Amino acid sequence: MEYIGIGMVVLGLVWIGGFAWAHFRAINKAKAAESWPSVPGRVISCEVREEESSDREGNTSTWYNPVVTYAYSTGGRELQGNRLRFGNPRSGSRRKAEEAILPYGVGTTPAVRYNPERPDECVLETRKPGPIYLVMAVFGLLFVAMGLFWDQMA
Structure with missing residues (x-):
């Protein structure tokens, strides 16, 4: 080869391993968060942030990030978070x-x-992530296939 x-x-x-790891980590975190204690929070700000990225050919993609910043108290400490849910x-x-x-x-x-072990780790929703990380992982199969094809052609 x-x-x-x-x-x-x-x-x-x-590529496959990285995206699969991210997906299953987000699922496990969301599942763990279902049993975490909850406290009332207070939303400080709420917005949709626009993010643009460009590829080598100059094509741009626009992404919209829902961002919620909130305060909460636990253990006598006032903390802030901005994680809506685990996963992107x-x-x-x-x-x-x-x-x-x-x-x-x-x-x-x-x-x-x-998280009672790390009170600064927090989340508003415990919904499991969608399949986007697994879909991205599948694209790694293209690299594997191209590599194997390359080997056959050599």
């Missing part, structure tokens, strides 16, 4: 991002779940 083929296979396997809640649709923050207007008092 040539180095390019080996490199592509290794890259594909690392950003969207290619502004409307979906706005829907995600709809329940969290400034001044509302949502329940904040916090």
Whole structure:
């Protein structure tokens, strides 16, 4: 097997492993958060942040990140968090991002779940992440296939 083929296979396997790890970590965190204690929080700010990225050809993609900043108290400490849920809640649709923050207007008092072992680790929603990380992991199979194809052609 040539180095390019080996490199592509290794890259594909690392890609698959990384996105699969991120997906299952988010699922496990969300599941753990279901049993964390909760306290009333106070929403400080709520917005949709627009993020643009460009590829090498100059094409741009726009992503919309729902961001909720909230305060909560535990163990006599006032803490702040901004995690809506585990996993990446950003969207290619502004409307979906706005829907995600709809329940969290400034001044509302949502329940904040916090990790009793690390009280600064907190979340508003315990919903499991969608399949986006697994979909991204599947793209790693393309690298593996291209690497194996490259080897066959060499």
